[in-house]
Structures are given as C-alpha cells and as structure tokens.
Amino acid sequence: MGSAASGDVDAKVLAAGRSACYKARDAFFQCVESSKGAATESGTVGLLYPSDCKHSRAQFEKMCRSTWVRHFDRQHCAKKRAQRMLEPETRSGPINIPQAT
C-alpha cells in the first residue's frame, strides 16, 4: 500500500471540527459586515477587515485550518465583488453628470 498513513486523524475536518470552524467563520464575517470601522487589517487573498474584528479573526484562524481560512476569505471576496457589480449604487457604468440649468 502506498498511501501515507499518518496514524493521526485530523479532527478539524470531522463534523464537530467543521461545525466549530463554520461558527467562528460566520462570527468573523458577521463582524466585518456589521462593523462601521475602516478596513485596516489584512487577512489572506486581499481581504481587508476592520480592527474591531481582530478578536473574531483570531478565533476564526484558530478554529479553521489555514487553507480553509484562505478558501473562505476568497469566497467572501468573490461574493462581495459580485454584490458590488449588481448593486446599482456601486456598479460601474455611465455616470449622470448634473447639467447646469
């Protein structure tokens, strides 16, 4: 058999571990969404978040594997990008320049 059996099962990927990770993830992104502070801290893959979410960020990074943190950060960024494109206020396109009357 060629597969490397580490002998240790990674509990973070089992149901309880996943659940704990998702909970920490959701708490962090909830903080980012509801925070009024400026996004000054950097996560991974270009994610910026406000400093008042530092604690939930630390929890998120603790409960989830780093590859998962990056994956969820990327997912969040992609979702925000899509939202920006769809929202009338933020989507790019023709600008109405007020005309002098």
Add this chain to the structure above:
Amino acid sequence: MDVKYGPSVGKAAIGGPFKLVNHEGKTVTEKDFLGNWTLMYFGFTSCPDICPDELQKMVQAIDAVDKKSGLKIAPLFVSVDPERDSVEQMKEYVQEFHPRLVGLTGAPEDIKQVAKSFRVYYMKTGDEGDDYLVDHSIIMYLMDPKMEFVNFFGKNYTVDELSQGIMDEVKSHGKTKRS
C-alpha cells in the same frame, strides 16, 4: 423522407476496473460492488465545505430512494487525496455521514487510475507550507448493478432532484432490454 430513429447505441466509456482500499483497510475491486446500484463521489476529507455538503446530499438522497422505493443504493466516497486520506481518516469521516457510506482510498497510482477511468479532474492547489487543498470535479456517478456507468449528477442537483433522478434511471434501466 422519413428518418427513423433507432435506440441509442453505446454507453459512455466511464468507469472500469479498480483496486482500492476501503475504510476498514480491506482491498476491494469493482467486483465487490456488483449486484447493487452504486452512487460514487470523488473528493477528499480536508475539503472545507463542498465535500461535506455533497456527501450530506448524497446520503439524504439514498435514504429518500430507500424510503420511496425500497431500493438500497450503495454510496461510495473515493478520495482524490490518498497521500493524506488514510484508512483511519476515511473511516472516521465516512461513519459520521451514513452507516452504509463506503470510503475508498489507496495508493496514489491506483487513485490516479480510477480517477482517470471516471474522467475525474483533481489537482493540488494552494501553497500554505505543507498544507494544500485539492481542486476537483464535483460529480456523482450512478453505476448499475453490473458496475456500468448509467448517468452522472452535478452539484446543481438538490436532494429531491437527485433521488428522483436516480429512481428515474433505475426505472428506465429495468425497461430497456439489454442483450
């Protein structure tokens, strides 16, 4: 001019023999799954969200099929990360989803061979030092009791659509005369 359409001929060349190790550590081949309808999904245990969701969907669908028609489908989970998905890892993982879910891992070259025969794309991604994720196609393969490919179901299928799709295939399979 009348064009007559005959029955469609040929089957997609998907599937074939394999030699893998189940989550009890036993070496198994495709022959061990003959006699039952089988639903196969390729993924890995270190998957953040997609694999747990797909497996959850898979086991819910087979329970729905069982409840509606009495047919027991055999669910299989094949690892595309054999270097990390050991027998013990697979066992802990699959047992949480369903008592009948079988986990298959094995030597990397055997996984490569089965993935190739099912046209499964998989590739390691990321560079977090030692850690990595595996990018892979998200498809469930329905195999008939002869372990021959019947149809596949993508990520967009809901539990209901999947269970209905399976039952439709089983029903039409019974009606087609095969020589």
